Amino acid sequence: MTVKSIKMSRPQDPHRPFFPFGNPFRMMSPKGSRLSPKLVSLLADFEETLAERLRKLMPKDKDDILNLSWMRLAMESLCETHNVIKDLITELELPVSDWDEKWIDVYLDISVNLLDICIAFSSVLTKVSQGHLLLQCVLHTLDSSSPTQFGRACSSLDNWREHISSKNPRVESCRSILDNLVASLDLPKVKNSAKGKVLMRAMYGVKVLTVFVCSIFAAAFSGSAKNLLELNVSDTLPWAPAFSALQANVNAEVRNILSSGRATVLNELEAVDGSVKKLYEVIQNEVDTVEEELLQKSVLDLGKRADNLSQGLDHLTKAVDGFFKIVLSGRDALLCNLRATGTAPDILVGRNAEPVRRKLISQELAQTWRYYPPCFISKSWITNLSPACYGVHCVNLLGFLRCSCLCRRSVSTCFAL
Numbered sequence: 001m002t003v004k005s006i007k008m009s010r011p012q013d014p015h016r017p018f019f020p021f022g023n024p025f026r027m028m029s030p031k032g033s034r035l036s037p038k039l040v041s042l043l044a045d046f047e048e049t050l051a052e053r054l055r056k057l058m059p060k061d062k063d064d065i066l067n068l069s070w071m072r073l074a075m076e077s078l079c080e081t082h083n084v085i086k087d088l089i090t091e092l093e094l095p096v097s098d099w100d101e102k103w104i105d106v107y108l109d110i111s112v113n114l115l116d117i118c119i120a121f122s123s124v125l126t127k128v129s130q131g132h133l134l135l136q137c138v139l140h141t142l143d144s145s146s147p148t149q150f151g152r153a154c155s156s157l158d159n160w161r162e163h164i165s166s167k168n169p170r171v172e173s174c175r176s177i178l179d180n181l182v183a184s185l186d187l188p189k190v191k192n193s194a195k196g197k198v199l200m201r202a203m204y205g206v207k208v209l210t211v212f213v214c215s216i217f218a219a220a221f222s223g224s225a226k227n228l229l230e231l232n233v234s235d236t237l238p239w240a241p242a243f244s245a246l247q248a249n250v251n252a253e254v255r256n257i258l259s260s261g262r263a264t265v266l267n268e269l270e271a272v273d274g275s276v277k278k279l280y281e282v283i284q285n286e287v288d289t290v291e292e293e294l295l296q297k298s299v300l301d302l303g304k305r306a307d308n309l310s311q312g313l314d315h316l317t318k319a320v321d322g323f324f325k326i327v328l329s330g331r332d333a334l335l336c337n338l339r340a341t342g343t344a345p346d347i348l349v350g351r352n353a354e355p356v357r358r359k360l361i362s363q364e365l366a367q368t369w370r371y372y373p374p375c376f377i378s379k380s381w382i383t384n385l386s387p388a389c390y391g392v393h394c395v396n397l398l399g400f401l402r403c404s405c406l407c408r409r410s411v412s413t414c415f416a417l
Helices: 037-056 068-092 101-142 147-165 174-183 194-222 240-258 267-283 292-341 353-371 379-383
Strands: 007-009 230-232 391-395 401-405
Touching (some): 037 068, 037 240, 068 292, 101 174, 101 267, 101 292, 174 194, 194 240, 267 292
Antiparallel strands (some): 391 401
């Protein structure tokens, strides 16, 4: 099995390799450990399932691209694929204790970046959802049909448009996160492990799908083509034709939308913006010139489209939250399995282990604050940690108690809040 060179290019320079120092992606050598029929079958089933998911994501019409229904489907497909890779690990009977250190590093690095980008996406969806309250205020104000309410309604519509057009600082960081995810496509070298080769090749497919979906979301939410990535995968991979066709179709239409000058990129949001403009034109005129029938039609149209946007946002938000939960639970499961093996990296053993251990705990806590609200952690508590304890109990964004395992290796104690 081989994976040929993979390149990523920016839209403005489609032929320039992303990595200026040459091709960093190694070949999965056919030499060494040979794949048994069982492993060949497991990999074939996984890649066929991935190809089928990619085919299902192909939009039937260009209007389906960047609507909330398609984006929810893409995120749900991502959730399903990440769940399937967990099942594959179980079927491979490849315990974490047999994982190479580099595999673990790659997985944990990817999970951190995915958690970051999920938070960025959630912040955008929350912001747009908050705008729905302003629209509801407008509809409630005009429900009385009192001409004196027109000025208040115009003010609310102005506030909505200003709210929607304001920049989101979290989304601005998406490009660096995407670059990190692309860098993670570099396949770790696998030596003398047939199961490891299958796992790395399957994880490569998952990572390509993940980078593609995250790239589309980042471009849509930021309104910038700089977040739109082009990934070239080897045509020897069974799912490559489906991926290449999907990427070409979706990316081309996203670029057209981004270059069209539309005020908003999401289809449902653009529809609401159109209704807002029409209603604004009706009620900003003099009171005597407002036609009651036209006013009612404009109000009903805005209400219908606002509800459609709100429902779509709710579904997509749940999908993004679900992906966040899958990534976080997968990270926790890996760390807990590492704890169960009783293994520890070289950096955590020996004479200088304790100072290093405390430093890593502090670093992990700083990282944890990015994902969790305040959780009653004091500096004195960190200082008094025993050498056996590498964990802290905290509350995650989804509201569940979860143990954030530190130092990548072991948690022996969980502290109740």
